[in-house]
Amino acid sequence: MRPRAALAATDLGFAAFTERNRPRYTRYAQARLAQAVHVAGAVEATLVYAREDWYWLLGQPSLAADVWEELRYQVRVLSGTASARxxxxxxxxxxxxxxxxxxxxxxxxxxxxxxxxxxxxxxxxxxxxxxxxxxxxxxxxxxxxxxx
CATH class of the missing domain: 1.10.10 (Arc Repressor Mutant, subunit A)
Incomplete structure (x- = not known):
């Protein structure tokens, strides 16, 4: 089990990552997807992925690249149903x-x-x-x- 201070620091790190990247991820998804519900779904699914795998992602060579690849995956899946405006x-x-x-x-x-x-x-x-x-x-x- 992780010490309480380590958990709090990790949670703070994820919160900062989300605060910094959610608006930029949203703008990217808005440019790629036609429907607002798809935009929100792609960004939310990406951040859920990051949250669930946060400890693993912290140990990867590029956390940002791994999460970006997930966002692109989510957008590709949703763009099959509706392309960009x-x-x-x-x-x-x-x-x-x-x-x-x-x-x-x-x-x-x-x-x-x-x-x-x-x-x-x-x-x-x-x-x-x-x-x-x-x-x-x-x-x-x-x-x-x-x-x-």
């Missing part, structure tokens, strides 16, 4: 690798700095920059349109 967002995910599409969505569509997008996805900044470069080469019209 914005056809350009659908085009990103149809025409690019998922990391590249996420990089464009987060940086160009949602306005996150490259470093913030990398932190959110649990990646190094150069990985997000590479994802953006792939997008600019593969679908320049979609990548550029999101900068406005």
């Amino acid at each position: 914005d056809a350009d967002v659908n085009g990103l995910y149809d025409g690019l690798p998922e990391n590249s599409a996420d990089s464009v969505l987060l940086c160009h569509r949602l306005g996150l700095a490259v470093g913030e997008a990398a932190e959110l996805m649990g990646l190094e900044t150069p990985a997000v920059q590479a994802g953006l470069a792939v997008a600019h080469r593969a679908l320049p019209h979609l990548a550029k349109r999101g900068r406005t």
Whole structure:
């Protein structure tokens, strides 16, 4: 059994993680999913996953990457029933690798700095920059349109 102070610190860590990431996860899910109920469901399922596996996640090389992958999984499952409101967002995910599409969505569509997008996805900044470069080469019209 874990000491009470360790449990409290872990609970505080999860609460801080949730406080920081829920709004950004919600914005991402809103951009990918058409219905508000699906957005809430994807984010909630992701945070339940994180809470239930919090001790295990703390021991992983990148907690943020593992939870981000769960959010993407939840969004993929729900996007099968209803695609995004914005056809350009659908085009990103149809025409690019998922990391590249996420990089464009987060940086160009949602306005996150490259470093913030990398932190959110649990990646190094150069990985997000590479994802953006792939997008600019593969679908320049979609990548550029999101900068406005």
